[in-house]
Amino acid sequence: MSGAEGGAFAALRGQLSGAAAEFADGPGALEGILLGIVDDVDRAVREPLEIFPVCHHSPASAVAMARRLREKQPKVVYLELCEDLAPLLTELRNCRLPVAVQAFATEVDGFSAEWAPLSVVAPITEASAEYQAIAYALDTPGVELVLVDRSADHVFQWEERETPAPDPDAAQAEEEAALHGDAIGVEIGDLRPRFGELEEHLLRHGRVRHWSEWWHQYVELPLGDSDYDTYRQVMLLIGSLFRRLAPGDPHRVRVDEDRERYMWTRMREHLAATGTDPADCLYVCGAFHAASRVEEFGIEGSDEFVISPPSASTWQYGLIPSSHAAIEAQFGLAAGSVSIAATEWAKNVKRTKVPQFQLDGQVGGSKRKKPAALPNPVPAIDTADQLTGFLQRPAVLDEVDQAELLGWSVEIVRAARRNGYLASTADAISVYETSILLAGMRDRAKPTPYDFQDAAVTCIEKDVVPGRRDVRRIVEIMMGGDRIGQVGYDALPPLARDVHDRLAPLNLKLQQRGVQRALLDIAGQPELERCSDVLWMLRYLMPHGAARPIMGQRSLGERPIQESWDLALGTHQRALIELGYEGVSLEQVLEQRLRRNAYHQRATAADVLEAVEDATLYLRSHRLAGELGTRALEVLATERTVDGAPDVLRRVRRLLSYYRTSQPALPAWIESFVKTGYAHYCTLLPTAFTDEDAGVDQVAAMLGFLFSMETLALSLGCDRTQLELAIAQSHPRDPAKVALLWAAQVQLGTLSRAELRTRCDDLLANPLVLPAYPRYLSGFVHALEPAPGLADFVVEAISNAFARLPDHLLLPWLPTLITTLRARGSQLVPVLTREAGRIFPGRLSTLDEWVPPWLAQPEPVTVRRSTSGHGTPLLAAHPAACDAVASLLGCADPWETTESAPAGAELLSRHPDTAMALEEVLAAL
Template sequence: MPVDIYGVRHHGPGSARSVAQALDQQPPDLVLIEGSPELDAIVGLLGEEDMVPPVAALVYAVDDPRRATFYPLARFSPEWVAARWALSRGVPVRFLDLPATHAFALADTARTAVAEPAEPVEPAEPLGPAEPVEPTEPAAEAEAPDAGTAPPERVDPIGTLAAAAGYDDAERWWEDAVEQRHDAAADRFDAIREAMAAVRETDTRPDDDAEVVENARREAWMRKVIRAAIKEAPQARIAVVCGAWHAPALVPADFPPVSRDRTLITGLPRAKVAAAWTPWTSARLSHASGYGAGVTAPGWYEHLYDHLGHREHVESRDLATGWLVRVARELREEQLDASTASVVEAVRLAEALAGVRGRPSVGLSELDEAAQAVLCEGSRLPLDLVHSRLVVGETLGSVPESAPVVPLAADLARQQRTLRLKPSAATQELDLDLRRTNQLARSVLLHRLTLLGVAWGELAETGRTTGTFKESWRLTWRPELAVDLVEAGVWGTTVAAAAAGRVAERAKASDDLTELATLVSACLTADLPDGVSAVLGALAERAAVQHDVPALLHTVEPLARTCRYGDVRGVDTGRVREVLAATAVRACVGLPMACSSLDDKAAHLMGRAVDGAQRGLSLLADDELSDGWHSALETIASADHVAGGVAGRATRMLLDAGRLDEDAVARLMGRRLSVAAPAPQAAAWLEGFLAGDAVLLVHDTGLLALIDAWVSGVDDAVFEDLLPLLRRTFADFSGAERRTIGEQVSRLAEGGRRVQEGRTELDLEQATPALRAVARLLGWEVVDHDGAA
């Protein structure tokens, strides 16, 4: 029975062309492809018109979807070409790699052995009556390597062959030797198999090396599948499409005894797995994405495959011209000049470079250098603008609607079609007007996906859009989101149900009041009433027994923001306000006691919590809450045992709210900055009082005079320790504000202003221009003392 072994590079356009030619020349009765046998049930979908590459077969563990394996396929992948060839002609096609049900279980066993080396491994369950259980031999204990002896390195077959051919670039050698060769397909595969056999002989890794064991087990299973196929139809021709490394081990004439293979694959553990097709992207086919079997330039390889096709020979000029035309088109899209004449000149230069370097055809490096020299006038920057779009590509594949997917993914696909939100591998900017029904629905969907951990969209410029009817999103679809959807499917079968379920679980497990308050806002934004109820219940329960005042204070701002801006989306925030009121009251009652006897670090944290609560409550027009809050602030502002920074912030908030007049503030400042007060506490009070705003010192020279007098009276030895704190206090002011304050202080020193009992007389001459400007804005007529308008 003839068995044709086609060793390929998994994403090689030359390999794909060779496979197509070989299948046409020697049509098989069965096609076996390297891949998980779990894909046999869904391989028929590859023949449908709606299956547009790049796509990937996703095999995942049902109990833990994060344990997943992708099998990407591009239009220039030999596996894609072989499967489509077989399906279009009614030829059976199957996969012959080690089943994922065993691969996942073996990986779990290996992780357990590393984590708990002392635990014995239980014997594996039998595969079934046809496969009798044979006890597996324990792995031999590895001898400790000698000091200074490096472990054998992993063999790089392409790099080894490239070095033997005198190339310092493995990719360039593979492209010259394989991808752009035009000899007979059978000769190419024979040469690749012989070359790989020679490279395998140079592999010096021990037999118990993890990768060696894994490859041996996989190849044993592949031989088992081939033996079974031969036994099933002895007269049929079989085509095997596999990685070039495995090709020498799959030639039937060189098979080892069945007993040797059986010891490697009998009694393997199992895990429950499932398989599905998912869209893939060109970017994820590249080495840069971390894909081990990726290629450097997926976009270039696709272009190469399009021009090679099934033709025995293609003119180098046609290949170069087509690519450089695309480069010129992309440059024009970026508003850069790229004339037809310059394209012709660049083609000539690329061909000349290839000839000088002795290459069989123009390669990507020659085309890049020619484009940079001619189309970009020697500058790399213009080429970099378009390089990733061309060399890597931004293509996103698609799978048929009939392809098996988890219910959650099906619901998302339905909503994407309804809302006209088409996934794209390229980053999309999406501006939404929440007053429009369709755009509000888009926003709700994106927020629900965010809560689910499916990061399709990223909210941009959140600080500028809060409280408005606008939202800006940045959308990028990544293949890994398919795994996220599978994992999120445990929470529900629809996006709404799954998001609400995951939020409820998070609320149940969290004791962080700030996180719970933020979740409330997120649930309202995502229109999840069930989630809101669950989170508010958990928040009310935690807040009722919470004695940590900073935690209660941190909860106030997100809840207040939710109440203030929730009506933008038409949501009911009544219960949120109830929880907010209860939380704020508890915080106000406990605040005076919590602010006593704080060290510097605790005082800083308390100051941040007080600032947050102040920002939150200032958003609400609630007199009852405001009165309770200001009463608590008055208590800590007047108490001497409260840390200086916290007392200073409280005093400033009361001044801004009109609860303290300037005389009362001057008295508090005088007491806090008196000689009897410890200098570090006085400096901390001053920092808290002046934090972030210099208006007081610019316009109230009475307070400035008090501060100036305190700074002047500080002992020299103490002043050196206070200087960093004072510098930090004034560093937050702008340069113009610091300059104005300096001028005011110089006038105080010169006696230019009369300071009486902490107050300053108004300088009418200086104030006149400002008063005139305000009068004009108000539409008043300004009359001078002499009667002139």
């Protein structure tokens, strides 16, 4: 401001100009910066619309705000906060602070799909200037609160976002910021140096560890007892200093200036529309933006800025719980700094006797007497120079508050002992003295909470942490702890309230944080089955731990009897609230999720079948299951790989079993799926046998689908010739797949068991093939999926391997066998165990005399002729049936039809027991 040289800050300009000439060897850039800072302060102070600069979560700002609101009593409060969040502020009455006002969008239109979901949060704490302004405006009749900052949609319009690479070092920060998730944080008064060298210089010369400690020591404490004019000018000075020394990042500078243009444009629009006198208004913004130099600054500024229209994205709004740790992690503050600020705020209120503002009906608010009536407003503020006196004032060395420091020392020892430390009275004395010593070394007489924290770590923790909390964390808890907010029932979205109402029969305090146990005796109280349905949907939709079943499970076709749950809905309140942004009921959100998963461009047939199963399991919706089943059919027809074959087989079997036992007829979609799947896998089978990327599991699953669904597929019009041709065209080289092919040929009837046994004997007799024999065995084990009838042969093959393979081949194969059985234990192990139990002797005493069935030689048996005469003529009359039985029994010799040997005699002589049984059955008929 070139015309302000003779103004209120003339003396300060002269002093700064002389200092610049002395320290910088003449006027130059330093003088321009220093004088520019004074110009910024002078410009903001002289603005007719009073600007109130603040810093986020600053107790000094909150006290100054409470004091100024009572003095000025503005009729309009302009607040730097996203303008579309205004309707939510009245819901703060139903919450316990800290909470965050949130804008959330899942349906993204106009932004990159990779950004979804979009989320913006603005945390609000009790020890903040913005909360004092909100409480004053909402509870004072005739006062209007106007939010003037860019909308949540514009936050992302002006964002230049790239997909970041995963940072393992950020895991701790992500855990602490869990209440806010990956939302973008907006807050009033982001006041921190953006020039790294400047912050490093301030920390080094201030003898502090981090920025929060520097701010507490050199800004909070001096301004805590200052008058409003001094506070205002000092905050403007700091904001201008950090602004002028910020690095020239073009994008960030443009965003900062556009925000300032946006806010001044909105304020001028409101003043013009309402005719409000600017003297009756108060503009609350961060000190960084208060020292603005844009042309739109002030009520007489330029009106050339054009606000872009919002995108077509659908935004939802609500309140979510916040915490001190979440605020610190999201905004880069030191751990415990927000808790210390809350403690400092309480001390300032008690010391200054300034009545604070608090919303009527605030949930969890401390019981305070209703503030006295507002005094008569002060017409104007003093614009005289207060900076010169403040900057020339010597530092005030506060005396040690012995009672406070002694209380801290005693309390930290007590808390340390509760956490497993061997602390004593001597440690309390050492912490007390060390705190004073550290404060003296850092040029301050009164120890700060940060000095006390360092002293406690030095004297108590040493190098051992016996429990899960270190001393630094214990001090943070002692100073106020990680206070976690809560959104009240009335402020919850409809879905969250519906969940609480539907779970009311459980008689639990679901708003309470922590884990609660719910016991559901559904057999005795059938009405609790509805609660069970809600809990299973919550388990599917919410993060792990929100609803965790301890006893009970949900499977197709089964009804629950008793269940036990661990519930932590209060701890995961944010996740429940964000479900309310997606729909008005759990069923609607779950249906949307299932549709989104099924229609995702990368969804496989197995993924869609999983959605079908979940729709049937959780929603009991045949309509949705049919729609998603049709989608699974479309996806399966377009797949060119067999990676998902095991999942497809497992899920189709479950669904078929469910429909066959619960419905009179199979749904049309699953019949079409089986028919299409049969032809699809027949087509891919020859390629899968030779493809190196297709594993044994996938090929076995394909064969399992073809053989287990064969009866249904043939009844629907499929041709078995497709399978026969696919098997005939398969020529695998991998030993495991070769074994699978042999098993398929046996199942198909083109290879007899005798021939299969001969091939395995030949492999064991060939020294060149012997090292690969365990891989053949692995194939036979996988073959139990498509051909469970070969279980006895698999037991035989494994027994022969253990008997004949040398140890140097057998032992390396055992881990592979164990891994295979463990991975598919629910299907394979019972089959093998049952077959082994049938074959091997049940007692140890009979083991020496036991002969394996495949080695036992059958004794010659005299065929007993049937006196009834029904057996032999009947077998001769139906040679096709006799041929089929002969093939199954391993008899490949042709029929002999002579006068001395009637038809079927060869078969009867080979299998006398079977012949006798058949004759007895026929005789009974």
